[in-house]
Amino acid sequence: MSIATINPATGQLLKTYDPMSPEQVDAAIGRADEAFRTLRRTTFAERARWMNAAADLLLRDCDELARLMTIEMGKTFASARAEVAKCAAACRFYATHAEGFLADEPADAKAVGATRAFTRYQPLGAVLAVMPWNFPLWQVMRFAAPALMAGNVGLLKHASNVPQSALYLGELFARAGFPAGAFQSLLVGAEVVERVLADPRVRAATLTGSERAGRAVARIAGQEIKKTVLELGGSDPFVVMPSADIERAAEVATTARCQNNGQSCIAAKRFIVHTDVFDVFAEAFASRMDALTVGDPMDPATDIGPLATEQGRIDIEEQVDDAVRKGARVLCGGQRPDGDGWYYPPTVITDLNPTMRIWSEEVFGPVAGLFRVDSYEQAIELANGTNFGLGSNAWTRDPAEQERFATDLDAGSVFINGMTTSYPELPFGGVKNSGYGRELSAYGIREFCNTKTVWMGEGLATGGAGAHSE
Ligand SMILES: O=CCCC(=O)O
Numbered sequence: 001m002s003i004a005t006i007n008p009a010t011g012q013l014l015k016t017y018d019p020m021s022p023e024q025v026d027a028a029i030g031r032a033d034e035a036f037r038t039l040r041r042t043t044f045a046e047r048a049r050w051m052n053a054a055a056d057l058l059l060r061d062c063d064e065l066a067r068l069m070t071i072e073m074g075k076t077f078a079s080a081r082a083e084v085a086k087c088a089a090a091c092r093f094y095a096t097h098a099e100g101f102l103a104d105e106p107a108d109a110k111a112v113g114a115t116r117a118f119t120r121y122q123p124l125g126a127v128l129a130v131m132p133w134n135f136p137l138w139q140v141m142r143f144a145a146p147a148l149m150a151g152n153v154g155l156l157k158h159a160s161n162v163p164q165s166a167l168y169l170g171e172l173f174a175r176a177g178f179p180a181g182a183f184q185s186l187l188v189g190a191e192v193v194e195r196v197l198a199d200p201r202v203r204a205a206t207l208t209g210s211e212r213a214g215r216a217v218a219r220i221a222g223q224e225i226k227k228t229v230l231e232l233g234g235s236d237p238f239v240v241m242p243s244a245d246i247e248r249a250a251e252v253a254t255t256a257r258c259q260n261n262g263q264s265c266i267a268a269k270r271f272i273v274h275t276d277v278f279d280v281f282a283e284a285f286a287s288r289m290d291a292l293t294v295g296d297p298m299d300p301a302t303d304i305g306p307l308a309t310e311q312g313r314i315d316i317e318e319q320v321d322d323a324v325r326k327g328a329r330v331l332c333g334g335q336r337p338d339g340d341g342w343y344y345p346p347t348v349i350t351d352l353n354p355t356m357r358i359w360s361e362e363v364f365g366p367v368a369g370l371f372r373v374d375s376y377e378q379a380i381e382l383a384n385g386t387n388f389g390l391g392s393n394a395w396t397r398d399p400a401e402q403e404r405f406a407t408d409l410d411a412g413s414v415f416i417n418g419m420t421t422s423y424p425e426l427p428f429g430g431v432k433n434s435g436y437g438r439e440l441s442a443y444g445i446r447e448f449c450n451t452k453t454v455w456m457g458e459g460l461a462t463g464g465a466g467a468h469s470e
Pocket residue numbers: 134135138263264265266421422
């Protein structure tokens with residue numbers, strides 16, 4: 001795909017970019033390496049000041065930036081503004097907490113025959129971030145804020161359909177005061193990733209994206225013996241049990257499936273409902289989905305804008321058509337509208353079986369698969385019967401059942417009676433083919449650190465374990 005902004009609401013090509021030359025990429029890696037030498041010697045207080053300045057800039061640029069995201073990938077302007085605010089909050093979170101998360105951790109010195117022993121977290125260097133278009137700012141920020149606060153530097157290979165968002169991010173941190181080169185955007189195609197990752201000045205990689213892209217990056221990184229964090233797809237279950245507040249569950253189900261025009265890795269995608277409440281939930285859910293307003297993402301009255309790419313709409317259309325051909329029943333939606341733009345209506349589809357693609361594939365659009373089960377055991381079997389394991393959701397007012405779901409759902413997160421969401425305060429990531437490693441919280445900032453063991457014997461200088469600058 002060429003590097004270009006195409007407005008998904010109209011299909012109109014707005015701007016194209018030439019990819020960077022190999023020499024330009026090499027120079028960018030050189031600048032990153034140089035910036036790392038400076039940044040790793042700065043104090044947490046200096047980095048925190050710059051990170052807070054980045055948050056201020058984001059909020060100052062909020063409307064312009066939100067408009068850019070809407071034009072590049074079709075999310076509603078309101079949700080784009082919320083994304084900017086979430087990014088600013090993440091910057092402030094790591095500005096406040098990085099030093100504590102990375103403080104030296106004293107160990108039992110006596111037990112290991114030392115006079116002093118502790119763990120010290122130190123930055124690794126330049127990290128390549130391969131990021132997707134669905135949250136053009138947030139996906140990048142949840143890597144960049146902890147990475148820079150730890151003293152690492154970043155090279156961003158963003159999705160080819162959000163180049164203007166990428167360019168904004170490539171300038172943000174230098175504008176905020178970080179050393180030039182500490183965070184740069186590489187406008188390149190996917191074929192350049194291998195060369196960047198093979199460069200000895202690049203120490204690790206993080207990728208959010210498809211399973212296919214994750215496998216490719218993990219393969220190269222494995223060859224190069226470089227650390228990776230992978231956050232790949234999801235087909236999150238949303239289980240509704242008889243004791244649940246059905247109205248509330250149906251309301252959250254609608255938001256959970258349709259957030260970001262249905263294009264979120266942690267969107268609820270498979271709605272697994274106990275037979276005792278199936279009909280009442282199905283009715284409440286389908287009527288809410290049907291009532292959503294699809295249209296111009298800049299219009300405040302719009303709930304759902306277009307899908308980000310033409311291919312994205314073709315993909316979900318094919319998944320729905322395949323299921324219908326094999327006997328599935330559409331409760332609402334299911335047909336693309338006429339006219340410009342890559343719109344697809346909120347759709348609920350049931351009577352599914354394992355021969356249908358929708359049964360096992362991730363559906364990256366506002367299409368909900370509805371499944372009927374007879375028991376808790378069946379619900380768990382179906383919920384876990386996927387290669388994915390990112391988020392999960394269960395609705396029940398039975399405390400014993402809540403505990404069981406928390407243990408039995410095979411996923412990186414379990415949300416009971418509330419919507420699966422990412423928070424800077426909580427670790428985020430998956431199991432199985434949804435990836436490995438964690439972003440956010442203390443776990444996220446430590447992923448790209450050398451967890452160094454320090455053992456000291458005789459001749460100990462005075463002073464204990466504590467804060468350090470890298
Ligand atoms: O697409 C996955 C990320 C979703 C989120 O962090 O809210």
